[in-house]
Amino acid sequence: MVEIYNDLAELKIPVYAEGDAPAELPDQYFTFNEDYTSGGVFADNGEKTVVYEFALKYYTKDASTIYSTLGAALALLKSKGYITTGVGYANPTYRDTWFSRQADVKKIEYTGG
Amino acid sequence: MAKKYHGGKMGVNFDGFLELSRKIDEMGEGLLKQATENALNASKNYVNREVEDAMIASRFAFEGGARSDAKNKPASGRALASVREVAQKPVEWNGNVATAYIAGDLEKSPEIVILTSQGNPHIKPDNRLKNAVKVKGAVRKEVNRIQQEEFTKILKEGMKNG
Numbered sequence: 001m002v003e004i005y006n007d008l009a010e011l012k013i014p015v016y017a018e019g020d021a022p023a024e025l026p027d028q029y030f031t032f033n034e035d036y037t038s039g040g041v042f043a044d045n046g047e048k049t050v051v052y053e054f055a056l057k058y059y060t061k062d063a064s065t066i067y068s069t070l071g072a073a074l075a076l077l078k079s080k081g082y083i084t085t086g087v088g089y090a091n092p093t094y095r096d097t098w099f100s101r102q103a104d105v106k107k108i109e110y111t112g113g
Numbered sequence: 114m115a116k117k118y119h120g121g122k123m124g125v126n127f128d129g130f131l132e133l134s135r136k137i138d139e140m141g142e143g144l145l146k147q148a149t150e151n152a153l154n155a156s157k158n159y160v161n162r163e164v165e166d167a168m169i170a171s172r173f174a175f176e177g178g179a180r181s182d183a184k185n186k187p188a189s190g191r192a193l194a195s196v197r198e199v200a201q202k203p204v205e206w207n208g209n210v211a212t213a214y215i216a217g218d219l220e221k222s223p224e225i226v227i228l229t230s231q232g233n234p235h236i237k238p239d240n241r242l243k244n245a246v247k248v249k250g251a252v253r254k255e256v257n258r259i260q261q262e263e264f265t266k267i268l269k270e271g272m273k274n275g
Contacts, residue, residue, distance in 0.1 A: 016234060017237075018232045018233070018234065018236075018237055018238060019232060019233075019234070019235065019236050019237025019238070020237070021235055023235075025234060029234070031232075031233075031234050033232055033237070033238055033240070035240060035243060035244060035249060035250060036240070036244060036249060036250030036251065038250070038251070038254075053249070053250060055232075059234065091231070092231070092233075094233055
């Protein structure tokens with residue numbers, strides 16, 4: 001089971017599903033969206049792996065943390081078996097208050113089905 | 114002078130692209146350019162159709178009427194019109210580089226990305242539209258299949274003609 005909330009918990013920064021963040025937002029937080037999920041490897045009429053594709057976004061009022069915190073999140077996710085590439089890319093500032101940067105991450109789950 | 118285009122573009126990229134390109138290039142002059150143009154035309158037509166279908170099906174009501182996220186702001190249809198306009202643009206060549214245009218002109222329809230395909234902490238993105246605009250997920254898989262098919266067609270024709 002892929003649980004990106006728990007997998008980012010060590011950073012002690014709130015994580016919300018994109019679109020479901022509370023009205024009052026903290027100084028920094030992550031959002032994620034599950035963009036696409038599909039079968040990866042098939043054999044013997046069964047699905048052996050499932051590929052989850054997420055968009056992870058980091059929002060902060062402190063622009064100086066934008067690269068380092070997203071980088072830390074990507075490193076943490078990589079250590080937990082996620083596929084991450086690069087240093088992310090730009091995301092629009094939210095409500096002229098939170099600077100933001102995003103990255104695409106994938107997780108392959110072995111179902112053995 | 115032509116007005117600058119601020120929108121989506123796509124190229125050719127699929128598993129085995131380099132190998133197929135090499136074989137086609139060896140078969141004759143102009144064939145690789147033809148394969149590239151066919152692949153880009155077929156795949157951009159598919160992506161632009163997907164974007165348009167996703168917008169029509171979207172909860173953001175691009176065809177008109179009030180948007181669920183912005184009451185009292187009826188959609189003007191400008192974004193959908195931009196997607197349809199861009200879909201008519203032919204594949205362009207600049208030297209050896211070919212470009213196909215997809216998903217509307219962001220200068221005319223920034224709401225495609227800002228409101229829907231990107232999402233934000235309080236608006237969930239429309240995943241179908243996001244994957245179509247960004248050529249990701251199932252749309253990426255189909256684009257790869259279409260482009261590979263077009264290259265294979267040219268390769269087969271070239272082999273038949275000898």
